[in-house]
Amino acid sequence: MPDLKVLDAGHSGAPGQPGVPGERGLVSRRSLFDGRIMRVAAVDALRKLDPRIQIKNPVMFVVLIGTVITLLEAIAHPSVFSWSVMIWLLLTVLFANFAEAMAEGRGKAQADTLRRTRTQTDARRLRRDGAEERVPAAELSTGDLVVCEAGDVIPSDGEITEGAASVDESAITGESAPVIRESGGDRSAVTGGTRVLSDRIVVRITAEPGQTFLDRMISLVEGAKRQKTPNEIALTILLSALTLIFIPVVVVLQPFGEFAGGQVSVIVLIALIVCLIPTTIGALLSAIGIAGMDRLVQHNVLAMSGRAVEAAGDVQTLLLDKTGTITMGNRMASEFYPVGGFSEGDLAEAAQLASLADETPEGRSIVVLAKQHFGLRERDLAPDHVFVPFSATTRMSGLDTDGRRIRKGAADAIKRWVTEQGGTLPAELDPIVERIARAGATPLVVADEARVLGVIELKDVVKQGIAERFAELRGVGIRTIMVTGDNPLTAAAIAQEAGVDDYLAEATPDAKMRLIKAEQEGGKLVAMTGDGTNDAPALAQADVGVAMNTGTTAAKEAGNMVDLDSNPTKLIEIVEIGKQLLMTRGALTTFSIANDVAKYFAIIPALFVSTYPQLDGLNIMGLHSPQSAVLSAVIFNALVIIALIPLALRGVRFRPSGATAILRRNVLIYGLGGLIVPFIGMKLIDLILTALGAY
Ligand SMILES: Nc1ncnc2c1ncn2[C@@H]1O[C@H](COP(=O)(O)OP(=O)(O)OP(=O)(O)O)[C@@H](O)[C@H]1O
Numbered sequence: 004m005p006d007l008k009v010l011d012a013g014h015s016g017a018p019g020q021p022g023v024p025g026e027r028g029l030v031s032r033r034s035l036f037d038g039r040i041m042r043v044a045a046v047d048a049l050r051k052l053d054p055r056i057q058i059k060n061p062v063m064f065v066v067l068i069g070t071v072i073t074l075l076e077a078i079a080h081p082s083v084f085s086w087s088v089m090i091w092l093l094l095t096v097l098f099a100n101f102a103e104a105m106a107e108g109r110g111k112a113q114a115d116t117l118r119r120t121r122t123q124t125d126a127r128r129l130r131r132d133g134a135e136e137r138v139p140a141a142e143l144s145t146g147d148l149v150v151c152e153a154g155d156v157i158p159s160d161g162e163i164t165e166g167a168a169s170v171d172e173s174a175i176t177g178e179s180a181p182v183i184r185e186s187g188g189d190r191s192a193v194t195g196g197t198r199v200l201s202d203r204i205v206v207r208i209t210a211e212p213g214q215t216f217l218d219r220m221i222s223l224v225e226g227a228k229r230q231k232t233p234n235e236i237a238l239t240i241l242l243s244a245l246t247l248i249f250i251p252v253v254v255v256l257q258p259f260g261e262f263a264g265g266q267v268s269v270i271v272l273i274a275l276i277v278c279l280i281p282t283t284i285g286a287l288l289s290a291i292g293i294a295g296m297d298r299l300v301q302h303n304v305l306a307m308s309g310r311a312v313e314a315a316g317d318v319q320t321l322l323l324d325k326t327g328t329i330t331m332g333n334r335m336a337s338e339f340y341p342v343g344g345f346s347e348g349d350l351a352e353a354a355q356l357a358s359l360a361d362e363t364p365e366g367r368s369i370v371v372l373a374k375q376h377f378g379l380r381e382r383d384l385a386p387d388h389v390f391v392p393f394s395a396t397t398r399m400s401g402l403d404t405d406g407r408r409i410r411k412g413a414a415d416a417i418k419r420w421v422t423e424q425g426g427t428l429p430a431e432l433d434p435i436v437e438r439i440a441r442a443g444a445t446p447l448v449v450a451d452e453a454r455v456l457g458v459i460e461l462k463d464v465v466k467q468g469i470a471e472r473f474a475e476l477r478g479v480g481i482r483t484i485m486v487t488g489d490n491p492l493t494a495a496a497i498a499q500e501a502g503v504d505d506y507l508a509e510a511t512p513d514a515k516m517r518l519i520k521a522e523q524e525g526g527k528l529v530a531m532t533g534d535g536t537n538d539a540p541a542l543a544q545a546d547v548g549v550a551m552n553t554g555t556t557a558a559k560e561a562g563n564m565v566d567l568d569s570n571p572t573k574l575i576e577i578v579e580i581g582k583q584l585l586m587t588r589g590a591l592t593t594f595s596i597a598n599d600v601a602k603y604f605a606i607i608p609a610l611f612v613s614t615y616p617q618l619d620g621l622n623i624m625g626l627h628s629p630q631s632a633v634l635s636a637v638i639f640n641a642l643v644i645i646a647l648i649p650l651a652l653r654g655v656r657f658r659p660s661g662a663t664a665i666l667r668r669n670v671l672i673y674g675l676g677g678l679i680v681p682f683i684g685m686k687l688i689d690l691i692l693t694a695l696g697a698y
Pocket residue numbers: 324325326327361363365366393395398399400411412413414445446447486487488489490510537
């Protein structure tokens with residue numbers, strides 16, 4: 004029995020090899036308020052005043068217009084009051100721009116880090132005639148073959164067509180432990196910018212120049228490609244509508260005031276509009292969204308769209324692959340069990356023949372086992388041989404050579420194949436298959452033409468701590484379903500050990516797809532991780548499709564997120580970040596709407612007290628004078644934005660407890676808080692203004 008060296012799926016390779024000591028993850032864990040970022044953000048805040056940029060935030064654009072009108076008023080009728088209001092209105096816009104610039108700032112800093120990573124290397128391109136030529140990495144296009152040997156930087160994204168090597172991916176994932184990348188199977192994708200540490204591989208380029216993974220990551224992280232998320236767009240429309248409603252209401256006060264004989268100043272009207280429109284959430288909304296995406300990048304996850312981040316917050320069903328996700332995934336052949344009177348030698352010989360060209364980890368481990376057990380040399384195959392590659396649909400693979408057709412694969416697939424050839428199934432086959440499957444191992448049945456030769460046992464191990472993670476997910480109302488192409492008995496055994504809520508066995512790619520659609524028709528949002536090409540359709544169908552970075556390019560293209568650590572349980576953190584983003588946005592919107600209410604009590608009385616003295620009863624804060632009341636409201640309205648920036652960037656604390664409990668607590672804190680804080684805030688400012696003898 005060869006001692007099974009079970010390698011961890013994502014980060015196998017000789018332990019302790021010196022990796023490049025990359026900063027953990029894509030970015031150094033830069034603090035929220037890094038001085039450099041603040042300076043850049045302050046400059047950016049001024050740049051954003053450009054009306055073509057400011058217009059993208061309708062609420063703040065209205066404030067900017069109000070600022071300009073107030074400026075004209077202050078020039079026409081200069082007074083300390085009119086200049087003060089103008090300055091604080093301008094600060095309101097600047098604070099809003101500063102918030103967004105702070106959120107983008109970290110993205111920009113990360114992009115610089117990544118740019119430094121993307122070394123301009125030369126590539127060793129293989130010509131048709133097999134000769135090597137040196138070309139700049141930027142000239143490589145899809146389909147080119149390049150050679151990389153120990154010490155070479157892989158020039159662009161691709162799939163290994165030949166060989167295996169240990170690769171240092173710390174430039175991308177920050178993990179300095181080398182990982183094995185090999186042709187065939189699900190570990191064939193390599194990323195440009197990573198370094199080959201050993202051996203020699205031939206890589207077929209899969210990315211167009213400028214479209215490499217690193218390029219996309221840079222543009223994504225810079226926020227340039229950050230599309231607004233659906234919730235954000237909806238909320239922006241709502242806020243704009245609210246704003247548009249308030250403007251005519253206040254403008255109509257002008258003639259109304261005149262008619263009533265009162266003198267209503269334009270500046271006070273503008274101050275009223277600015278205080279009534281939802282400037283607090285209007286100022287912080289985009290910062291919240293950018294910071295949310297940013298938190299994912301901090302976890303080495305790249306979201307290709309903001310929608311995916313939000314969907315992650317609402318996910319209720321989690322689909323997880325068995326092999327390589329719940330289990331270590333490097334399934335190794337461990338035993339041959341001949342049946343039907345055949346010897347172990349016959350079985351091993353046929354199994355090895357059927358696997359000589361099988362690049363999957365399963366296939367290669369069979370060749371190794373046959374060699375170890377029976378010293379079977381890899382002989383050259385007859386020229387007329389045809390290799391049948393493994394597919395998740397047929398669930399078998401094999402070889403046609405000099406008249407023999409040898410197959411190996413899932414028990415049900417081979418049994419069907421043998422009966423189709425008119426063969427019979429030996430009685431002792433099922434009990435052996437069942438015994439192997441019940442132990443959580445995968446039985447592969449081997450047949451030569453219509454005769455079943457025996458069963459190969461493929462061992463696999465459930466990952467450490469996976470059961471606890473699933474219990475945590477259940478805590479936040481998420482159901483886990485294990486989906487595997489494996490047989491029901493193996494699936495049941497692994498599902499039991501991993502503690503998933505449900506499992507689907509013998510799942511072909513379209514069965515996985517049907518399961519996702521069924522869940523979605525049931526109104527559930529589905530998240531899944533996957534790494535193989537057979538996962539691509541399901542990754543595309545899922546609301547949140549997290550592809551492993553070690554996965555094939557097809558899987559990465561299909562998903563809307565890529566986990567650079569290739570750690571399938573990262574999905575749990577992704578869901579938490581999604582939830583936190585939605586909660587932060589909800590909390591600050593609540594606070595913003597609530598805190599606008601208080602300003603009625605400050606400005607309305609101030610507006611009409613000369614005309615309707617009895618309105619003074621509304622001045623419950625007992626503000627000093629109409630002018631100090633208006634100014635206190637405008638100053639508070641500006642300062643509250645600055646005060647909430649840390650919360651917007653860090654997000655509200657996320658505790659995995661029932662969603663309703665969280666919602667109730669947030670409405671209480673931010674709703675009630677939003678009502679009370681402004682009264683106190685404005686009173687304090689009024690006292691300070693009065694103390695300054697301003698009004
Ligand atoms: N290289 C191979 N050649 C022949 N049959 C294979 C090979 N690899 C896997 N099989 C058989 O096909 C079945 C389906 O494989 P598939 O990769 O779809 O699922 P899995 O690897 O068992 O689990 P998961 O879907 O979680 O990856 C396996 O359970 C196994 O019985």
